[in-house]
Amino acid sequence: MIPPLLPVPDGLAKPTDELCKTCTSLRFTPRLFAVLPGDNDDESSDYSQRFGLVRDVKTKSSHCPLCRLVLLSLGPEVPDEKDGELIKVTFSWKTTGLRKAHSRKDQDRIPTIREIVPFVETQGGGFVDYPTPILFPRIRILANDVPTPHKSLCARLIKDQIDFAMVRNWIHICETRHTRCAGMHPDLGRNIITDLVAEIPSLRMIDVIDNCVIPAPHNCKYVALSYVWGKIDPLTILRSLKINTAELEIPGALAQAIHYDRIPLTIRDAMTVVKEIGMRYLWVDSLCIVQDDFGPGGSKMQAIAKMGLVYGAAALTIMAVMGDATTGLPGVRPGARRSQPIEEIKPGLRLAFMQMYQSSLAESVYDTRGWTFQEDRFSRRRLLFVSEQAVYSCPMTSQCREDEVIEVEHAISEGPDIYTKEDDISEVEAIITEYSGRSLTNISDIYDAIAAFLVIFQRVLGANLCHGIPEVFFDWFLLWESLALQTRRSGVTPSWSWSGWDGQSNSRIWSWYFNSVVKTREAQKKRTWVVWYHRKAHDSEECVRVGSIAASSAGDSSSPGRIRDRFSFDCSQTLPTPRKLIDAPIYIADAHNPNPGSGFLQFWTVSVLFDLDKVVTRSEENVESTHKRIGPEYGQARANICGRDGRELGNILLHPDWLNAKVPGRHEFVVLCEIRADPRIKLDYDEEIDKEPGWKYKIMLIEWRGEGQWAERVGLGVIEKEDLEYALGEGPVWKEIVLG
Numbered sequence: 001m002i003p004p005l006l007p008v009p010d011g012l013a014k015p016t017d018e019l020c021k022t023c024t025s026l027r028f029t030p031r032l033f034a035v036l037p038g039d040n041d042d043e044s045s046d047y048s049q050r051f052g053l054v055r056d057v058k059t060k061s062s063h064c065p066l067c068r069l070v071l072l073s074l075g076p077e078v079p080d081e082k083d084g085e086l087i088k089v090t091f092s093w094k095t096t097g098l099r100k101a102h103s104r105k106d107q108d109r110i111p112t113i114r115e116i117v118p119f120v121e122t123q124g125g126g127f128v129d130y131p132t133p134i135l136f137p138r139i140r141i142l143a144n145d146v147p148t149p150h151k152s153l154c155a156r157l158i159k160d161q162i163d164f165a166m167v168r169n170w171i172h173i174c175e176t177r178h179t180r181c182a183g184m185h186p187d188l189g190r191n192i193i194t195d196l197v198a199e200i201p202s203l204r205m206i207d208v209i210d211n212c213v214i215p216a217p218h219n220c221k222y223v224a225l226s227y228v229w230g231k232i233d234p235l236t237i238l239r240s241l242k243i244n245t246a247e248l249e250i251p252g253a254l255a256q257a258i259h260y261d262r263i264p265l266t267i268r269d270a271m272t273v274v275k276e277i278g279m280r281y282l283w284v285d286s287l288c289i290v291q292d293d294f295g296p297g298g299s300k301m302q303a304i305a306k307m308g309l310v311y312g313a314a315a316l317t318i319m320a321v322m323g324d325a326t327t328g329l330p331g332v333r334p335g336a337r338r339s340q341p342i343e344e345i346k347p348g349l350r351l352a353f354m355q356m357y358q359s360s361l362a363e364s365v366y367d368t369r370g371w372t373f374q375e376d377r378f379s380r381r382r383l384l385f386v387s388e389q390a391v392y393s394c395p396m397t398s399q400c401r402e403d404e405v406i407e408v409e410h411a412i413s414e415g416p417d418i419y420t421k422e423d424d425i426s427e428v429e430a431i432i433t434e435y436s437g438r439s440l441t442n443i444s445d446i447y448d449a450i451a452a453f454l455v456i457f458q459r460v461l462g463a464n465l466c467h468g469i470p471e472v473f474f475d476w477f478l479l480w481e482s483l484a485l486q487t488r489r490s491g492v493t494p495s496w497s498w499s500g501w502d503g504q505s506n507s508r509i510w511s512w513y514f515n516s517v518v519k520t521r522e523a524q525k526k527r528t529w530v531v532w533y534h535r536k537a538h539d540s541e542e543c544v545r546v547g548s549i550a551a552s553s554a555g556d557s558s559s560p561g562r563i564r565d566r567f568s569f570d571c572s573q574t575l576p577t578p579r580k581l582i583d584a585p586i587y588i589a590d591a592h593n594p595n596p597g598s599g600f601l602q603f604w605t606v607s608v609l610f611d612l613d614k615v616v617t618r619s620e621e622n623v624e625s626t627h628k629r630i631g632p633e634y635g636q637a638r639a640n641i642c643g644r645d646g647r648e649l650g651n652i653l654l655h656p657d658w659l660n661a662k663v664p665g666r667h668e669f670v671v672l673c674e675i676r677a678d679p680r681i682k683l684d685y686d687e688e689i690d691k692e693p694g695w696k697y698k699i700m701l702i703e704w705r706g707e708g709q710w711a712e713r714v715g716l717g718v719i720e721k722e723d724l725e726y727a728l729g730e731g732p733v734w735k736e737i738v739l740g
Contacts, residue, residue, distance in 0.1 A: 003166050005405075006157040008144050013065065013344040020064040022052050023345075028066075030349050033141035034148050035095055035111040051089040054120060055080040065343035066351070070118050072341055073137035073353045078120060079130050085122045092117040098152055098406075113153050115140045116351075135359040142342065142350040143405045151405040155352035158340055158402045162331040162390050164276040167383065170392040170400045171277060171316065174381060178396040185312035185378045187455050195219050196313045200306045202299030204240065204288040205281040208271045210251040213240060213287050222281035224314035225270045226375035228366050229286075229441065230324025237325070238262040239291045248287070263287075264325035269332040270318050273383070283310055305592060308378045308452025317379035321357070321366045321386050329385040338388045340403060354403060357393075360386040370438040370445065374452040423517050426510035428460050428470065437483065437504030443492060444588055446499050451592045460517060463547060466534065467590050467599050468499040471547025473509065473520055475528040475673040479698055479716060480505045485635030485655065488712075491585035494599040495712035496700075496739050499588075512676045514689065523690065527674035529566060530605050531574040534597030535738070538586075541578040543602050544595060567606065571734040576602040581709050584740065600710060600740045606671040607735035608699070608727035611642040612663045615651065639663050641699075641717050643726030652701060652717035666728060668711075669699040670737055675718065696720055702739070710738040 026049075051057070051070065058080070061068040070089060071078070081087055097112035116139040120128050143154035174181050195218055197203050203216040216222070238259050240248060253259055260268075267284050274282045294300045303310070311317055320329055330337030341353040361367045361384075376382070384391045389402040400406065431453050440446060447468065457463055463472035470477050478496055486503030488495065498505035514520060533543035587599035615638045636653040637660075643649050654663070675698040676689070696718050702711040724732045 002406075003163060003169075005143055005151070006159065008142065008157065008350060012342065012350065016063055017065050017344070018063055019345065020060040020067060022056075022060075023064055023066040026066075028345055028349060028351075030141060030145045030147050033114050034146050035097070035113060036148065039111075047093050049091040049093065051091050051118070053080075054078055054087045054089055057089055066345055069139060069341065069343040069351060069353055073118050073134055073139060073355075074120060075130070075132050075134045077131045078133070079128070082122055082126070082128055085124060085126070087120050087128055088123055089118055089120055092119060096153060112148075112150060113140065113146065132363055134355060135362060136356055137359075138354045138356075139351050140354055142352055145348055145350055154405050155342070155354055156403050156405045157342070158389055160331075160334055160337070162276075163402065164273075166402060167390060167392065168277050171381070174392075174394050174397065178394060180396055181380055181394045183380075184309075185380055187459060188309055188312040188378065196309060199309055200303060202290070202293075202302055203283075203310075204290075205283055206254070206271065206287055207251075207280060208274045208282055209280050211254040212251050213245075213248040213254070215249075216281070220281050221279065221315045222283055223270075223274050223277075223279055223316045223318060224283045224311050224375075224379070225267065225285075225318045225320070226311070226366075226372055226379070227266050227270075227320035228324045228369055228372065230326060230365075232264065232325050234286075234291070236262070237264055237286065239286045240289065241292050242290060245290060265328040266320050266323070266325045269329035270320075272332050273318060273329065277316075279315070283314065301591070304448045305451055307448075308374055308455065311375050311452075312378040312380070314379060314381075316381045316383055317375065319366070319372075319376065319379075319382050319384045321361055321364050321384050324365070330387055331385065331390055340388060352403065354401075355388075357384055357386050357391040357399060357401070368437075368439055370435065370440040370449040373435055373438055374449065378452055424510075424515050425460070425473075425517050425520055426515045428457050429507045429510060431456060432468070432480070432498060433483070433504065433506045436498045443489065446493065446588060447590060447592055454592060464593050465590075466497075466546055466593060466597070467494050467587070468497045473524055474532055474546050475524065475530060476509050476513075476520070476675075477507055478672060478700075479509075479675065480507045481716065482506075482636070482653075483634055487655075491587075493587050494601075494740055495714075496601060497599075500713075526690075527695065530603050530672065533576045533602045535576075535581075535600040535602050537598050538581040538584045538600075541580060543576040544597065546601070567732070567734070569732065569734060571604070571606075573734065573736070574604050577736055579738075581706065581738070584706055584710060587740075600738055602736070602738050604734060604736050606724070606732050607737070608669050608671065608724060608732050609666055609729040610649065610669055611666050611728065612639045612652070612659075612701075613642055614659070614663055615640055641669075641719065643723060644728060645726070647723075647726050649719045649723045649726060650717050652715050654701075654715050658714060667701055667703075667714075669701050669717070670711075670735075671724070671732075672698045672700055674698070674721075677718070697724070702737070705740065710740040712740055 054074075057067045057071050061071045074089070079087060093114055094117055095111040095114050097110045118137055118139065122128060140153070140155045143151040143156055146154050197216050197218050197220075204213055205216045205220060205222055206213050247253060248259070254263065267287070270284065271282055274280070289303045290299050292300075318329070320327070322330060328336055342350055344350050366372050380394060382393045384393065391402075392400040431450075435450050435453075440449060447465075450465075450468070454465065457465060457470055461470050461472045463470045465471070466474070480498050482501065482503055483506045484503035486501040486505075489500050489502055493499040495501075498507075509515075509520060513523065532546035534546050536542040536544065581600065584600065590596040590599065633653060635656075637656040638651050639654055639659055640648050641650045641652055674695045677694045677696050697720070699717050699719055701714040701717065703714050704711050
């Protein structure tokens with residue numbers, strides 16, 4: 001069913017509106033926005049047209065409706081100039097249309113309308129970066145005004161409240177026509193897990209018809225809510241607790257004022273949505289997990305461990321993109337969403353700014369939170385609530401929007417299924433990069449909120465996570481780099497893991513070596529030597545091999561013979577020396593690892609002393625002649641690594657506070673493994689990448705804690721292999737390290 005168009009209301013144009021001289025000269029008509037037979041438009045017929053300076057557009061936007069619409073599409077913080085150069089606005093005219101049936105190729109789109117895509121650049125054509133730009137802004141004609149019988153992809157007027165008949169239609173088309181959208185997310189066992197209750201016996205659901213919270217019926221069809229709690233005090237809202245579970249199971253319990261008034265508005269609105277789309281059951285964390293049933297064996301930990309299944313098995317996930325638990329869902333109640341950005345250019349020609357939901361998502365707190373990452377990624381069907389409308393998305397439809405006309409019932413896949421790559425290490429590296437940059441209200445959730453992704457790490461690598469680091473290729477995953485000015489989570493999580501630092505991290509094995517898991521496994525046998533042990537507890541002498549099961553199946557790269565062949569000094573000792581640690585910090589438990597440790601590694605490797613000196617500013621030509629920089633600073637400070645006779649061996653990025661306090665000075669480094677020297681040089685794997693030239697040593701700057709009982713990571717650097725002979729003091733020594 002295609003919903004009818006709403007009539008255009010009177011009074012859309014302001015009494016003082018008048019097109020400026022520039023906009024009048026454009027001579028816009030409805031015909032310009034329609035592709036008619038004989039027009040010969042295709043994707044290659046796009047062209048650009050200058051619109052004016054940003055500062056002038058801002059001035060004229062008070063009375064010119066087109067300037068006002070263009071300015072809105074560029075975002076609230078678009079600047080007037082950059083480095084003294086004025087910034088101009090340019091139109092890019094583009095044609096677009098639906099793809100032919102059963103095609104996924106962009107070249108198979110049939111042009112039906114023309115749209116304006118505004119963008120900014122300096123007068124010299126330079127790129128302009130500014131806060132909160134709108135992603136891919138589009139301005140389209142209102143469907144009521146287009147001079148063609150077909151209106152697909154034109155802008156649609158929407159009501160102040162959601163048209164739930166339209167939402168039901170989206171879901172119906174998906175359920176009846178989209179074969180790839182049914183069932184569980186493939187990485188969670190689409191054809192294996194048939195009953196979620198069997199997987200999570202403690203599973204509970206809100207029954208929105210009987211207004212109660214009940215044990216989930218077997219094989220029930222349900223909706224899940226993904227939202228941000230915000231700064232709400234958990235003690236002030238209605239939660240499922242051991243003391244009230246029986247009371248909340250009574251039909252009508254949630255409708256009683258004593259309970260209903262304590263349900264956050266976003267959850268209340270979600271209950272309304274579930275009823276309006278003709279479903280009965282809703283899963284929400286605060287009411288469907290017994291919040292005080294924690295500890296080993298408790299239902300809370302059981303539910304958290306299976307959170308990916310909860311969202312992966314849901315028939316639909318409601319994503320509250322804007323606001324938090326107290327905000328509500330825009331469009332469910334009157335006056336709860338922004339007005340639609342439409343301007344009347346002249347009688348009979350109304351244009352609308354159509355913002356992609358990804359832009360709202362990028363600006364939201366929702367997209368920065370740790371828990372919402374797995375909730376979004378494992379959901380098959382999503383109903384997103386952004387400021388001005390609801391948007392439906394599934395694996396076979398990029399987006400169905402309230403403000404866009406679609407006149408066909410088939411939908412063509414916009415891309416491959418999530419997580420279907422084979423033999424690609426970048427798949428798991430991308431998870432670490434994205435998750436490490438997100439925030440958590442309670443840092444104690446850091447391993448819980450990524451637990452759903454364990455199935456991906458196990459599929460791609462055959463590995464569990466050890467305090468956030470994959471146990472396979474452990475040496476190379478330890479080489480993560482910061483993508484922000486990070487601060488240490490001291491005493492909370494280990495320094496050797498990205499989890500030990502607040503700020504985004506990036507593991508780039510795919511970049512500096514290769515993205516193939518198979519090829520990486522072979523390289524590890526030659527380029528690594530450390531036998532990694534994990535201490536079980538501070539008051540215990542027991543240590544276990546990191547990833548011992550996975551390591552034995554992959555082949556051991558750390559035999560004594562291999563190590564002796566690498567170094568000229570005695571390096572035969574690899575077993576951990578029995579010891580206990582006194583007054584060492586207790587880290588967050590690695591609860592999802594089947595054989596968890598304390599977060600303290602114990603291992604033998606080469607230790608060296610080098611001097612650190614502050615970098616002296618050089619001219620560009622001199623910089624090029626010295627050691628290559630090791631990467632972008634992200635607010636960090638750079639120091640030189642110097643050896644015997646003052647020889648400069650490389651450089652390292654450090655937190656500026658640490659550098660100012662400790663540099664210049666002599667410091668200890670441990671040699672971790674070998675690494676490809678320059679990731680910017682792309683080599684043919686079979687012929688060049690494994691040849692000896694280009695491989696260097698990756699070294700970790702450490703600092704000792706606890707009166708010398710354990711060390712912590714400070715930063716990473718790179719030196720040539722032969723640079724070990726320039727080590728200061730006793731030179732390179734084989735040493736046992738306890739790393740926390």
